[in-house]
Amino acid sequence: MDTLKLQKGNLENFLQKLGEEFAVFAPVMSDGIVSFLELRPGQKSVLDFPRTHKPPKDIFYPQTEVMLRYGRDGLQSTEYKGKPIVLFGVRPCDAKSFILLERVFIEPKYKDPYWVARRNKTLIFSLACNDPLPSCFCNWLDGGPFNKTGSDIFITDIDDDYLFEPISEDGERFLSGVDILKEATEKDIKKAKNAKERAESSMEKPPKLDSLKSSLDTLWDETLWDEISLRCLGCAVCTYSCPTCYCFDIQDESRRGKGVRIRLWDSCMFPLFTKEGSGHNPRPLQKHRLRQRFMHKFNYFVEKQGEFGCVGCGRCVSLCPVNIDIRSFITSVIQTAQGRGDT
Amino acid sequence: MKELVEKIRKIFSDEKLELLIGYTKGTLPLRSTPGLIESADEADKLIFDFTCCNNLAKYLVDEKKRSGNTHRIGIIAKGCDARAVVQLVMEGQFERENVVIIGVPCKGVIDPSKLRKKLNGKEIIKFKVNRDKITLFGKNFELELNKNELFSDSCLSCRYPNAVQYDYFIGEPSEPLGVRDEYASVDEFEQKLPEKRWTYFEKEYSRCIRCYACRNACPMCYCEECFVDRSTPQWIGKGNDLSDTIIFHIVRVLHTAGRCVDCGACAAACPLNIDIRMLGKRIEKEVIERFGFTPGLDFETEPAMATFKENDKEEFIM
Amino acid sequence: MKTKDFEPKIMTFLCNWCSYAGADLAGVSRLQYPTNTRVIRVPCSGRIDPLFILKCLQDGYDGVLISGCHPGDCHYISGNYVARRRFAILKTALEFMGIEPGRVQFSWVSAGEGEKFSQVISKVTEAVKVLGPMRKLVKAANSLVG
Structure with missing residues (x-):
């Protein structure tokens, strides 16, 4: 199927129409914060916003999710039974994050019913980044401003129009049924190609990360963990703003004969994360907790899933209150290992 | 910057410091990062300018937890950092003689x-x-x-841009920016109807994701276990339920009452631009009016919430 | 709900050495006062963490009363003085946020003041009745438990 296009002026119409059948989630500005919210009629999405403050993972994996309700009359399940979902305007890094998260939530043996219930009903429209930000580093991690991994339909902004390119079968099926879209001309496709080249060349050349995993294998006791962790405040800004962090806690809240079991985001940066009932904590210092975060993303995840558990969205880089930059960490790991002649 | 580096190097060896807490250049424009250096040779990494927004007193407590109370530590201190150090000493967090306060003139920092x-x-x-x-x-x-x-809102109305208590002072003391009247925004806000005030706080705190960056950036939050992390009993829910979140924020402010030096580190750390300062500022004003206490100015005055007067006002008690 | 039908639930924290005995005295003196209060006995008003008060409001109490010993009478010499500073700050915070000041009240009631105890309870109950049910800060209202 060919690439289609939509005049920018028709976008709202298009989204409105989508809203009849789907719950449409798009970047919305609310109180100065841009995040993926369900579009209400008449509400505007901000597609030109470079990177949402919050990652879109909470659509499939909310910060607080009710797993079940209970009362004197028994248990009730809380699986998603709503409309099918459209996720509109996800940036390529975030679209790729879903693929990584699915290795955890939909692995062959255990399937997370809460994730699956929403995810299986979702179409992902991702939007190319014409202007990657200086803190973006998706190109370090097999991604890029025009990377199509994880998309059903790939959108490119070409001045007056949006190009819609079907990627998955679902995407193709969807696009064939929309009459507001016109066929894109060769000129349009050329424009998109130029935008891609411009965006890619505007990013700094990435370092080679082939040796990152094996370098980390040898750096468990290295003082480099001290150097970074001494500055670390131990807050959860990095983990909660990360599109690929998925750790959670489960709690029961109840009163007066009824209650809920909730699943809530947790962070390996918190001392409580690994504190055991006995009072013993296998990761007593911030150094151990920070090491866990970095090792998980760049070592354990690679070992188990075959790729890095980071998409290079750059949120933690720009939001960390003390400017701990994961990019400098990566380069210093490689340098330290090379300096010791380990790799 | 050269003067800073030279003097620090000298102080480092004169005072036989084991650690110096300062700022180094960040990886992003207009950002610095805390720098903890362990030898005088590393002093040339240090900077001080308007990007140095973190409150470094926080690291003194961390360092004590890590290596006991015997280390001799130097700290580069803006007015607010120095006040935090004084308050921490008054609270018995570490010995005065183990910390060397190196005052630097602050002309405001970027939030x-x-x-x-x-x-x-x-x-x-x-x-x-x-x-x-x-x-x-x-x-x-x-x-x-x-x-x-x-600049941080705290800086715009800051009364103490230079360290009030210090062992060394590098540079010429700076004047307060004096852009805003200290309590103007609090007073203005207080004129609004209670319903409006509540709606405002609800709106602000509803953005909170409970990352606790505000708490962790604060030099005064040093509890071994924060009340939100307590599990026996568990006082408040840990999800992002609004009432739980609001209680976290109220109690955080109550716990820092009469101790907060209004450095603005909490607001600067918040990834979601929540107005964390408003409530704290109102409490600060109450502590000054009611108890006549401003934290972190000297090593003699007993902190407001750790003491009392028999004739404290009690107009609200039946 | 109309004010006159509304029966508020009020949590009272009473100091063991004074107000709790004051309540006892009110009882044995057969003094009448509203039955809207639930009592928690504490060793001292200084034992009250503001978090207790907030927790009560969150759990659906419409008002909270804390009652301790008169200044100078504290069994532990100064517990009530320290508490007084703490309560002043809490009160400022709640009022500033827009929570009705009548929701959280404080009193000094000695063991001999059975009469005063019954008056305080009547006054607080009346005040909270006028305010109506607590809606702000209540978890049940907007929570997952629902």
């Missing part, structure tokens, strides 16, 4: 969350300063601002 707000999602690659103006350059934009527009 990263204000910068993010101004840039509306974009990022800069460089900047240029011309007196009171600052020009920000991005990949395909340019933005000229008054420096005050980026």
Whole structure:
């Protein structure tokens, strides 16, 4: 199927129409914060916003999710039974994050019913980044401003129009049924190609990360963990703003004969994360907790899933209150290992 | 910067410091990062300018937890950092003689969350300063601002830009910026109807994701276990239920009452630009009016919430 | 709900050494006062963490009363003085946020003041009745438990 296009002026119409059948989630500005919210009629999405403050993972994996309700009359399940979902305007890094998260939530043996219930009903429209930000580093991690991994339909902004390119079968099926879209001309496709080249060349050349995993294998006791962790405040800004962090806690809240079991985001940066009932904590210092975060993303995840558990969205880089930059960490790991002649 | 480095190097060896807490250059424009150096040779990494927004007193407590109370530690201190150090000493967090306060004149620091707000999602690659103006350059934009527009709200009405208590002072003391009246925004807010005030707080705190950056950036939050982390019993829910979140924020402010030095580190750390300062500022005002206490000014006055007077006002008690 | 039908639930924290005995005295003196209060006995008003008060409001109490010893009478010499500073701050915070000041009240009631105890309870109950049910800060209202 060919690439289609939509005049920018028709976008709202298009989204409105989508809203009849789907719950449409798009970047919305609310109180100065841009995040993926369900579009209400008449509400505007901000597609030109470079990177949402919050990652879109909470659509499939909310910060607080009710797993079940209970009362004197028994248990009730809380699986998603709503409309099918459209996720509109996800940036390529975030679209790729879903693929990584699915290795955890939909692995062959255990399937997370809460994730699956929403995810299986979702179409992902991702939007190319014409202007990657200086803190973006998706190109370090097999991604890029025009990377199509994880998309059903790939959108490119070409001045007056949006190009819609079907990627998955679902995407193709969807696009064939929309009459507001016109066929894109060769000129349009050329424009998109130029935008891609411009965006890619505007990013700094990435370092080679082939040796990152094996370098980390040898750096468990290295003082480099001290150097970074001494500055670390131990807050959860990095983990909660990360599109690929998925750790959670489960709690029961109840009163007066009824209650809920909730699943809530947790962070390996918190001392409580690994504190055991006995009072013993296998990761007593911030150094151990920070090491866990970095090792998980760049070592354990690679070992188990075959790729890095980071998409290079750059949120933690720009939001960390003390400017701990994961990019400098990566380069210093490689340098330290090379300096010791380990790799 | 050269003067700073030279003097620090000398202080490092004169005072036989084991650690010095200062600032080094960050990886992003207009950002610095705390720098903990262990030898005088590393002093040339140190900087001090308007990007140094973190409150370094926080690291003194961390360091004590890590290596006991015997280390001799130097700290580069703006007015607010120095006040925090004084307050921590008054609270018995470490011995006065184990910390060397090196005052530096502060002319206001940039609040990263204000910068993010101004840039509306974009990022800069460089900047240029011309007196009171600052020009920000991005990949395909340019933005000229008054420096005050980026400075932390705390700085705009700061009364103590220079360390009040110090062992060394490097540079010429600076004047308060005096851009805003200290309690103007609190007084103005108080004129609103209670319903409006509640709605405002609900709106602000509803953005909270409970990352606890505000708590962890605060030099005064040093409890071994925060009340939100307590599990026997568990006092408040840990999800992002609004009432749980609001209680966290109220109690955080109550716990820092009469101790908060209004450094603005909490607001600067918040990734979601929540107005964390408003409630704290009102409490600060109450502590001054009711108990006549301003934290962190001297090593003699007993902190307000750790003491009492028999004739404290009690108009609210039946 | 109309004010006159509304029966508020009020949590009272009473100091063991004074107000709790004051309540006892009110009882044995057969003094009448509203039955809207639930009592928690504490060793001292200084034992009250503001978090207790907030927790009560969150759990659906419409008002909270804390009652301790008169200044100078504290069994532990100064517990009530320290508490007084703490309560002043809490009160400022709640009022500033827009929570009705009548929701959280404080009194000094000695063991001999059975009469005063019954008056305080009547006054607080009346005040909270006028305010109506607590809606702000209540978890049940907007929570997952629902």
